Amino acid sequence: MDTKTDNQSVIDKLFSIGAHFGYAPSRRHPSTAAFIFGTKGGTELFDLEQTADCLSKALEFVAQLAAARKTILFVSGKAEGRESLKRAAERINMPFVASRWIGGSLTNFSEIKKRLNRLQEIVDMNQTGEIAKFTKRERLMIEREATDLETMFGGLRGMQKMPDAIFVIDPKQEAGVVAEAAQLGIPIIALLNSDCDRRKVLYPIPGNDAASQVITYVVDEVAKAYAQNLGPEKPADSLAATPTPAAE
Numbered sequence: 001m002d003t004k005t006d007n008q009s010v011i012d013k014l015f016s017i018g019a020h021f022g023y024a025p026s027r028r029h030p031s032t033a034a035f036i037f038g039t040k041g042g043t044e045l046f047d048l049e050q051t052a053d054c055l056s057k058a059l060e061f062v063a064q065l066a067a068a069r070k071t072i073l074f075v076s077g078k079a080e081g082r083e084s085l086k087r088a089a090e091r092i093n094m095p096f097v098a099s100r101w102i103g104g105s106l107t108n109f110s111e112i113k114k115r116l117n118r119l120q121e122i123v124d125m126n127q128t129g130e131i132a133k134f135t136k137r138e139r140l141m142i143e144r145e146a147t148d149l150e151t152m153f154g155g156l157r158g159m160q161k162m163p164d165a166i167f168v169i170d171p172k173q174e175a176g177v178v179a180e181a182a183q184l185g186i187p188i189i190a191l192l193n194s195d196c197d198r199r200k201v202l203y204p205i206p207g208n209d210a211a212s213q214v215i216t217y218v219v220d221e222v223a224k225a226y227a228q229n230l231g232p233e234k235p236a237d238s239l240a241a242t243p244t245p246a247a248e
Contacts, residue, residue: 010052019207019214020046022194029172031198035206044194051207055221058189058203062222063229065165072189072226073159074219075177076169077101081215085169086155088223092230095163096155097177105153106180109162116157119149165189167222170209172196191218 014020022028022036022044037047065072074089074096076082082098089096097105105112122142125131131139168190171178181188182200189203190196191214198204208214 007049007052007056010055011048013217014048014051014207014214017213017217018211019051019217020048021208021211022046028194029197032192032194032196032206035204036194046194046206046208051205054203054205055218058205059221059225061165061187061189061203062225066226066229067231069231069233070164071095071159071161072222073097073163073166074155075101075166075174076215077173078169078210078215080210080212081169081219084212084216085219088219089155092223092226093158094226095157095159098155099151101174101176102152103176104180105156106162106177106184106186112153112156113160115149115153116159119146119153119157122146122149162186167219168201169215169219170196171198171201189222191215 020037022032024042025039025044028036028044035046035050037045039045062072072094074085074094076085076098077100086096086098089098102112122131122145125142131142134142162184163186165187166177166181166189168174168177168188171188171190171192172195178188178190178200187202188200189205190198190201191205191207191209192198192201193207193209196209198206205218207218
């Protein structure tokens with residue numbers, strides 16, 4: 001398909017789902033000013049040409065990650081985005097957090113791994129029947145523990161090392177994960193509204209991060225780009241370093 005035509009179809013799609021709606025000018029973070037096209041009815045509107053271009057750059061980076069079989073951690077605690085983000089991450093077998101971010105999940109990952117190991121231990125006990133050796137009260141306590149661990153960390157099961165990149169919905173709400181990623185040098189891809197600070201986001205996708213249709217569209221595009229560009233499986237010690245992001 002012609003690149004210009006393809007880009008226009010993306011712009012049309014973004015417009016149809018309301019991706020152009022930002023917040024009132026009083027809520028705008030200075031770092032997003034360049035993405036704003038104008039104001040209507042007290043609401044700032046994003047320049048969807050820029051949004052489409054930013055989305056394209058983000059998907060190119062995702063494709064590089066997929067080609068090297070790198071890990072992307074998907075994060076959204078927003079009610080509007082939890083289910084679609086979870087489905088997209090599970091579809092490509094990537095870790096996710098679709099609930100409140102637990103501080104230290106990256107910077108104190110060794111402790112998080114202990115929690116994940118405990119969750120797996122309980123799962124294994126249920127599968128082997130070993131759980132039956134405990135009293136009824138003990139089993140109840142263990143199941144409650146498992147439920148809590150699953151809620152907090154279930155989406156991280158299988159993540160044995162730091163992610164190579166993080167995809168975030170609303171970096172203002174997810175300031176905790178953004179700060180931890182910045183501390184560890186992990187690149188961030190983010191759907192962000194006009195109230196967000198984009199300076200710690202390597203691949204910003206400016207748009208309405210409060211609309212479920214927009215969130216679903218963007219997370220599905222990210223998952224699709226990963227799935228379509230997944231490289232051949234290699235031994236862990238032969239994987240190259242994280243791809244160098246394209247210059248803006």
